[in-house]
Amino acid sequence: MQIDHVSGQPYYAQLVEGVKQDVEHGILQVDDQLPSVREMARQHLLNPNTVSKAYKQLEAQQVIRTVPGKGTYVNAFNPTSVRTELQKRLQQIVSQAQQAGISFNEMRGWLDQMEGTTL
Structure with missing residues (x-):
């Protein structure tokens, strides 16, 4: 690190x-x-x-x-806490996107493009 x-x-x-x-x-x-x-x-x-x-x-x-x-x-890997943390971060991203005028449909398109690809 x-x-x-x-x-x-x-x-x-x-x-x-x-x-x-x-x-x-x-x-x-x-x-x-x-x-x-x-x-x-x-x-x-x-x-x-x-x-x-x-x-x-x-x-x-x-x-x-x-x-x-x-x-x-x-700690041991805890899928529930990871899921909760990711949900919070996604909520922040969606809020920022909305403030920037980006629609849900546009974000869905991005997710569809990402599906199946490794980041």
């Missing part, structure tokens, strides 16, 4: 996405231990508060869990 220090995206958001992608791609496995907040901050040249914020978001999304006194671990 890399943090782009020149990107406009907040560091904590990059860290959240990076951990989620590492889980999705099998780089991080269920029950793998993540570095401590301080160690992750040191590895990526970040403020520990930034890493803590990312870990809190990942916990809220049930991607990771913290065991007091033991560490932070990758």
Whole structure:
């Protein structure tokens, strides 16, 4: 996982996405231990508060869990929470599209074009 220090995206958001992608791609496995907040901050040249914020978001999304006194671990894949998260993100995209004047029919056309292709 890399943090782009020149990107406009907040560091904590990059860290959240990076951990989620590492889980999705099998780089991080269920029950793998993540570095401590301080160690992750040191590895990526970040403020520990930034890493803590990312870990809190990942916990809220049930991607990771913290065991007091033991560490932070990758959770088992939970299809329900993934489905819920994707539904929220899709709702945000639809809202943005509507604000930009894009119709549902146009979005359906995009989905039809994507069906069967790998992104």
